[in-house]
Amino acid sequence: MSQKREITISPTTRIEGHGKVTITLDEFGNVSDAHFYATEIRGFDYFLRGMEAERLPFIISRICGVCSTAHILASVKAIENIYGTEITETARKLRELLLIGQIISNHSLVFFFLTLPDFWFSPEENPSKRNIFQIMREKPEIGKEAIELRSFGTQILDVIGKREVHVVSVIPGGLINPLKEKERERLLKMAENACRITKEALTIGKELFEKNWADFKKAGDYRTYYMALTTDGAIELYDGKICVVNPDGEILSEFTSNDYMEYVEEKRYEWTYAKFAYLKALGWPKGIVQVGPTARMNVNKRVTTEFANKELEEFKRKFGSPAYATLLFDYARLIDLMYACERVKELLDDESLTQADTRVKVKPKGGVGIGVVEAPRGTLAHEYVLTKNGLLKNMKLIIPTQVNNAAINLNVKDAAMEFIRQGEIKPGLLNRIEMVIRAYDPCIKCATRQVDENLRVEIRNSKGELLRTLGLG
Amino acid sequence: MKVSVISLTCCAGCVSSFLNAGDALLEILSQDFEIVYSPTFVDLKEIPEVDLAIVEGGVRTFGDEEVIREVRAKSRILVALGICATHGGITSLGNLTSIKKLLEKEYSLSVSSKLPELEDLMYPICSFVDVDYYIPGCPPMPFLIVHSLKRIVSGKTPIRHQSVVCTECHRKIIPAKLDSLYGIYEKEANPETCLVSQGFVCLGSLTRDGCGAPCPRAGFTCFGCRGPADSLLYRSRDIYAFLVKVISKRTSIPEEKVKEELYRNPFIFHTFIFSRFERFKARERVI
Numbered sequence: 001m002s003q004k005r006e007i008t009i010s011p012t013t014r015i016e017g018h019g020k021v022t023i024t025l026d027e028f029g030n031v032s033d034a035h036f037y038a039t040e041i042r043g044f045d046y047f048l049r050g051m052e053a054e055r056l057p058f059i060i061s062r063i064c065g066v067c068s069t070a071h072i073l074a075s076v077k078a079i080e081n082i083y084g085t086e087i088t089e090t091a092r093k094l095r096e097l098l099l100i101g102q103i104i105s106n107h108s109l110v111f112f113f114l115t116l117p118d119f120w121f122s123p124e125e126n127p128s129k130r131n132i133f134q135i136m137r138e139k140p141e142i143g144k145e146a147i148e149l150r151s152f153g154t155q156i157l158d159v160i161g162k163r164e165v166h167v168v169s170v171i172p173g174g175l176i177n178p179l180k181e182k183e184r185e186r187l188l189k190m191a192e193n194a195c196r197i198t199k200e201a202l203t204i205g206k207e208l209f210e211k212n213w214a215d216f217k218k219a220g221d222y223r224t225y226y227m228a229l230t231t232d233g234a235i236e237l238y239d240g241k242i243c244v245v246n247p248d249g250e251i252l253s254e255f256t257s258n259d260y261m262e263y264v265e266e267k268r269y270e271w272t273y274a275k276f277a278y279l280k281a282l283g284w285p286k287g288i289v290q291v292g293p294t295a296r297m298n299v300n301k302r303v304t305t306e307f308a309n310k311e312l313e314e315f316k317r318k319f320g321s322p323a324y325a326t327l328l329f330d331y332a333r334l335i336d337l338m339y340a341c342e343r344v345k346e347l348l349d350d351e352s353l354t355q356a357d358t359r360v361k362v363k364p365k366g367g368v369g370i371g372v373v374e375a376p377r378g379t380l381a382h383e384y385v386l387t388k389n390g391l392l393k394n395m396k397l398i399i400p401t402q403v404n405n406a407a408i409n410l411n412v413k414d415a416a417m418e419f420i421r422q423g424e425i426k427p428g429l430l431n432r433i434e435m436v437i438r439a440y441d442p443c444i445k446c447a448t449r450q451v452d453e454n455l456r457v458e459i460r461n462s463k464g465e466l467l468r469t470l471g472l473g
Numbered sequence: 474m475k476v477s478v479i480s481l482t483c484c485a486g487c488v489s490s491f492l493n494a495g496d497a498l499l500e501i502l503s504q505d506f507e508i509v510y511s512p513t514f515v516d517l518k519e520i521p522e523v524d525l526a527i528v529e530g531g532v533r534t535f536g537d538e539e540v541i542r543e544v545r546a547k548s549r550i551l552v553a554l555g556i557c558a559t560h561g562g563i564t565s566l567g568n569l570t571s572i573k574k575l576l577e578k579e580y581s582l583s584v585s586s587k588l589p590e591l592e593d594l595m596y597p598i599c600s601f602v603d604v605d606y607y608i609p610g611c612p613p614m615p616f617l618i619v620h621s622l623k624r625i626v627s628g629k630t631p632i633r634h635q636s637v638v639c640t641e642c643h644r645k646i647i648p649a650k651l652d653s654l655y656g657i658y659e660k661e662a663n664p665e666t667c668l669v670s671q672g673f674v675c676l677g678s679l680t681r682d683g684c685g686a687p688c689p690r691a692g693f694t695c696f697g698c699r700g701p702a703d704s705l706l707y708r709s710r711d712i713y714a715f716l717v718k719v720i721s722k723r724t725s726i727p728e729e730k731v732k733e734e735l736y737r738n739p740f741i742f743h744t745f746i747f748s749r750f751e752r753f754k755a756r757e758r759v760i
Contacts, residue, residue: 144499
């Protein structure tokens with residue numbers, strides 16, 4: 001009998017954080033298992049215990065420098081949920097702008113810097129060339145537009161949040177600083193240009209996508225549940241209800257953020273530092289659910305802005321609703337971006353945005369609270385338990401990458417099985433595996449910030465049979 | 474110049490900040506600055522020999538340690554970018570507790586040993602390798618990163634910032650008469666006067682400048698992400714006693730009472746106290 005073998009891809013490239021893939025082959029050289037896993041951990045929710053609530057939002061943003069603003073917003077929402085604070089309409093709009101700024105800076109980075117090289121170059125291209133810097137050398141105007149669009153997102157964060165990464169102006173009760181009229185006008189001017197660049201990106205993206213669609217369709221096509229925030233069937237980022245649709249696109253449940261932890265549960269495996277989240281009612285693995293750009297398209301029927309809505313209609317016409325193919329994440333991300341840019345214009349067009357009432361006084365108290373926002377990578381939830389002295393007793397964070405973790409692993413195994421048969425590895429394996437991972441834009445930084453004492457570790461043998469369960473609570 | 478960009482245990486905010494430099498980023502990329510290795514942007518799996526390595530993040534696992542040693546051996550100049558790389562940063566808060574033990578309980582019982590083992594503490598990279606330049610910040614501002622890198626690319630030493638954040642802050646220091654200190658959410662700050670003299674615990678008077686004081690300018694206290702200023706890097710200087718003096722002087726609250734209030738909030742110093750920066754060794758290399 002020949003030996004079992006293991007193939008390792010490390011580090012996975014053009015994604016955020018430290019990832020690794022291992023593929024286990026059985027004695028016949030066929031894939032017996034494949035895992036995408038996280039190799040770093042920091043322990044945020046453990047060492048933050050005892051922290052005063054007022055310092056939490058700003059320290060918790062250090063979970064992820066890529067989507068720090070989304071974490072800060074979820075965090076202040078959770079604290080306000082405990083305090084019973086109602087923020088002003090002006091503050092709500094400014095926070096939505098910040099979240100959109102985050103989505104623009106993230107999505108422009110992911111599209112141009114991380115995934116575009118996959119569409120741009122043929123899979124046979126020398127890997128050392130398959131990156132944005134090479135595209136910039138060949139076509140400098142693309143690099144210029146990429147940076148310009150990202151700069152627009154970071155300008156929003158800088159002007160309203162007062163720092164580009166880890167913003168400081170958002171506090172429980174609203175925002176410290178109102179928006180000045182000059183700032184509003186300046187951002188509004190930039191918004192025009194951002195809309196133009198996004199339309200061009202959509203044209204480039206769609207063209208490359210159609211060219212490669214036959215191949216892309218093969219790379220993962222799963223019927224799962226989908227979850228996103230929604231307001232009256234339209235894409236929503238900061239507020240709204242959480243909606244889950246089943247693989248046929250029918251609404252399974254719709255609930256408010258307060259009930260989030262009743263619907264979503266998490267589990268862990270011993271081979272990765274990142275946990276897996278799933279729908280509690282359906283159990284594991286039936287309740288595998290996806291969040292993020294495609295989920296936003298699948299859960300919602302419409303977008304409230306004109307151009308993005310047209311794009312969504314076209315998307316649904318072409319790929320159905322729900323759309324399943326994994327690589328559609330990259331396409332849907334561009335529709336997100338379009339909505340984001342149009343919505344910024346809409347918000348900034350409103351002169352009342354510069355009103356001075358951005359802050360209300362908070363009355364600290366203890367209790368449990370949840371904050372949910374739609375982060376670039378999908379629905380993000382923070383739950384805190386505060387003592388009556390306002391110190392953190394416990395926290396539970398469910399992060400988009402944890403939700404998508406299961407689907408990512410399914411995709412990786414599938415790709416491995418397609419490319420490896422009887423010990424023979426077809427060329428293109430590495431590229432395909434990394435492309436499906438990249439589509440999810442996983443953020444390992446986010447998914448691995450925590451440890452949790454009340455968890456169960458499952459030990460399985462190579463057949464996947466459960467040997468032992470260790471509870472550490 | 475061949476450049477590698479490395480991420481150890483961190484939040485990736487420092488490289489994000491570098492990418493936020495806009496036109497200045499385009500300018501540096503068009504110069505003699507070729508990023509040949511970066512797991513975030515480039516599909517190369519092996520760490521290559523380079524002229525310049527930019528490292529964000531600190532050492533939390535033995536995996537990190539292996540990487541940083543290899544990077545050092547293969548790089549002519551090594552820059553530690555951001556507070557995690559220079560001081561250990563926010564993850565060092567885990568050094569307060571026996572987090573390693575807890576994590577071991579969770580992971581090392583497992584059948585697979587595919588995950589890298591944890592170090593006992595979160596370390597800055599200078600605990601393992603020589604560092605040529607330190608650019609602290611959480612994250613350092615884009616202009617600071619780009620200016621420093623530009624100087625390095627053209628063979629010069631980056632411009633050092635040796636003073637404190639107060640020198641870059643517009644607020645006027647007007648000593649006040651207060652009874653107690655305040656949290657930033659407890660009252661609205663006057664936009665013109667020093668936050669400390671209003672009773673907020675702002676660390677600007679201890680913290681290295683070079684950031685442009687964005688936080689106190691926005692009405693948020695400085696939290697010390699640039700690390701101690703030059704004058705506080707002498708062994709004889711007690712950072713804590715110094716802060717107590719500053720607060721007491723600007724608020725007229727007796728030193729004893731200031732101490733009491735600060736004790737209740739140990740997290741105030743997270744970037745200073747809980748990090749293991751070799752603070753007496755490398756002053757002239759901190760940018």
